[in-house]
Amino acid sequence: DGGITQSPKYLFRKEGQNVTLSCEQNLNHDAMYWYRQDPGQGLRLIYYSQIVNDFQKGDIAEGYSVSREKKESFPLTVTSAQKNPTAFYLCASSRKTGNYGYTFGSGTRLTVV
Amino acid sequence: GQQVMQIPQYQHVQEGEDFTTYCNSSTTLSNIQWYKQRPGGHPVFLIQLVKSGEVKKQKRLTFQFGEAKKNSSLHITATQTTDVGTYFCAGPAQGGSEKLVFGKGTKLTVNP
Numbered sequence: 001d002g003g004i005t006q007s008p009k010y011l012f013r014k015e016g017q018n019v020t021l022s023c024e025q026n027l028n029h030d031a032m033y034w035y036r037q038d039p040g041q042g043l044r045l046i047y048y049s050q051i052v053n054d055f056q057k058g059d060i061a062e063g064y065s066v067s068r069e070k071k072e073s074f075p076l077t078v079t080s081a082q083k084n085p086t087a088f089y090l091c092a093s094s095r096k097t098g099n100y101g102y103t104f105g106s107g108t109r110l111t112v113v
Numbered sequence: 114g115q116q117v118m119q120i121p122q123y124q125h126v127q128e129g130e131d132f133t134t135y136c137n138s139s140t141t142l143s144n145i146q147w148y149k150q151r152p153g154g155h156p157v158f159l160i161q162l163v164k165s166g167e168v169k170k171q172k173r174l175t176f177q178f179g180e181a182k183k184n185s186s187l188h189i190t191a192t193q194t195t196d197v198g199t200y201f202c203a204g205p206a207q208g209g210s211e212k213l214v215f216g217k218g219t220k221l222t223v224n225p
Contacts, residue, residue, distance in 0.1 A: 042217035101158035
């Protein structure tokens with residue numbers, strides 16, 4: 001079955017360290033997205049990508065970086081510049097941008113210790 | 114910038130009662146989507162509405178898209194404990210369809 005896989009499910013990081021969250025999809029979707037979810041804040045867009053080797057900043061890109069070297073993969077790096085990184089991170093993909101439903105991964109819960 | 118507002122933010126009902134959440138956009142939308150996120154889970158796509166005035170049903174769930182394509186609603190008839198979760202609406206960002214703008218969601222709890 002096709003799907004979108006995020007790993008790890010839980011991640012603990014020390015302050016000052018960079019960490020990379022994995023997102024892989026085998027749905028042959030063109031577009032991929034990273035969202036951050038905090039209690040009461042809904043879903044906030046970090047970065048998105050419509051095609052390989054291209055990506056755009058979302059609403060809260062500061063302190064994050066991404067790459068899209070393969071269609072299937074869209075890893076997110078949370079850098080030490082992100083002041084409040086503890087959150088639930090969701091990766092999503094869609095066939096085309098905006099006009100098709102998103103498929104979400106099961107998320108990565110990042111805690112800075 | 115474009116905003117998608119949802120009300121109420123929280124709703125607590127007794128099992129068997131009906132539930133409605135409302136979604137309002139500051140701009141006209143080409144389509145509106147609804148998602149459900151169970152506690153501890155991830156959002157799952159429920160449905161997409163495209164046409165003005167469109168109404169779609171999924172068992173006990175009824176989705177409506179307003180005539181002006183700026184608002185939408187989700188109505189659940191006779192809630193069950195399995196309906197617990199947060200319901201989000203989302204629409205394409207203004208100026209292009211590169212991304213969705215999500216509402217903050219309505220969290221539904223059901224008392225058995």
